[in-house]
Amino acid sequence: MTKRNIENMIRNYIKDIVGYDPVKHPDSIKENNTSITEIIKLNGNENPYGTSPKISSSLNNYPIHIYPDPHQNKIRQKLAKHVGADILPSQIIAGAGSDEIIELLLKLFINPQDEIIIPEPTFGMYRFFSAISQAKIINIPRNEQFDVNIDTTIANINDKTKMIFLCSPNNPTGNLISISDTKKILETGIITIIDEAYYEFAGSESSVIKLTTQYDNLIILRTFSKWAGLAALRIGYGIMSQILVNYLLSIKTPYNINIVAENAMLLALEDKNFLMDRIQNIIDERDNFIAELKHISFIKPYPSHANFVLCEFESSTVANKLNLYLQQNGIFIRTYPNQKRLESFLRISIGTSDQMKFLLAKIKEFKHIK
Ligand SMILES: Cc1ncc(COP(=O)(O)O)c(C=O)c1O
Structure with a gap:
């Protein structure tokens, strides 16, 4: 019997599927950026506080x-x-x-x-x-x-x-x-x-x-x-x-x-009450973040009803540069390199108050060195 090629047995249409582009896990971020010691993960719309201590x-x-x-x-x-x-x-x-x-x-x-x-x-x-x-x-x-x-x-x-x-x-x-x-x-x-x-x-x-x-x-x-x-x-x-x-x-x-x-x-x-109180913190942080971003000339934040903010830039070059600058400072946010309409956008998940202060400081710093 001739040996069959295992890949040829896969359904054809599956071979054309472009996989989902998931957010990077902190381990792989660290592997590729050995100089980074602390990661601020704002790329997955996760809850920055973790869960309730009763659960953990x-x-x-x-x-x-x-x-x-x-x-x-x-x-x-x-x-x-x-x-x-x-x-x-x-x-x-x-x-x-x-x-x-x-x-x-x-x-x-x-x-x-x-x-x-x-x-x-x-x-x-x-x-x-x-x-x-x-x-x-x-x-x-x-x-x-x-x-x-x-x-x-x-x-x-x-x-x-x-x-x-x-x-x-x-x-x-x-x-x-x-x-x-x-x-x-x-x-x-x-x-x-x-x-x-x-x-x-x-x-x-x-x-x-x-x-x-x-x-x-x-x-x-x-x-x-x-x-x-x-x-x-x-x-x-x-x-x-x-x-x-x-x-x-x-x-x-x-x-x-x-x-x-x-x-x-x-x-x-x-x-639930404990967790919903934290949601209120996140909402307050979000609204505060959007208000602060409105004072920064090169960013256009969109209104948000969620735990993230979509930000628009004058070009994909500016968006990419800011993303890179934030990465160099350990801050990871969501980019959309494969979506034409979102090339000059970045999505930032809302973190803890300290994380957001650090992030804002870095965004303002970037403005000066742009
Ligand atoms: C709009 C939307 N729906 C569903 C999900 C997936 O949620 P789950 O973790 O429950 O699969 C996400 C996660 O990012 C999401 O943004």
Whole structure:
């Protein structure tokens, strides 16, 4: 028998997929910048304070020798109570991060060549998972202020359109989609995914949760990665019709939520007030940061309802130079070298008060040596 080439057996379309461009981990940053001793990591929209001490101190008390509950009963009950708005446990499913829910939804709905509308710029994972599911991606570019072009979006919906991803607050632009615009999209009947990963920073009024009773094509995504500081444990959830939850439960891997993540999530809900106080700190830091940036001539900060600020520069050269200067000082922020529209932009996650003071000082210093 002739020996087969293992790579030739891979499905062709997979070979063309451009992988997601994830943020750099501190270990790899240190490896490539040996002179840097302390890293200020502001490139991943993580929580600069970490999680609640109650969670970190209880991490070694779990029964890690038995499989976790595949039906997520306790998790779903507690989440329903947390979410409110008359949402039932049967309308909730938890995932290993909201990323997993996105992947499961595409598995559930998408046939090759189905169309998925993604108003860009937005969170890169929508495009990544859509490409893997062999969907046709329809990008309806956001307008000057990065709002979704509702009329153009609706005009582009046809028989092949299955789904739309709307992120609110949008990553990386920080703006919200209004409830009335969301309704216009929902009225078209396509599957409408509203990603509320940053909703805790925007306030409950920003959420479209109230619409769940009216629209069975509405799916809301949330996560514990940002507000609760649990990014590494991977826990997020989706809120949708009971029918969809049942399908997703039937196609997910049985033990998708590990016991440590489950318990951390439950403790985060118990310690909600403590964590939400920190969110207020982050919001205050963000508003203060934006106010300070407005006095700096070469930066245009965009308003933000999340835990990051998108900043525009007169050219990609200035943005790149500032990014490099901050890196040399141990500060790592998000750049968009592969997205034409965002080449002269940088996204800065909000850190602790001390980190933001240091960052501002460095930005001001850069101004003098520009
Ligand atoms: C808009 C948005 N949705 C989802 C996620 C992923 O969250 P998780 O950590 O729950 O997978 C992120 C993470 O950056 C995000 O920005």
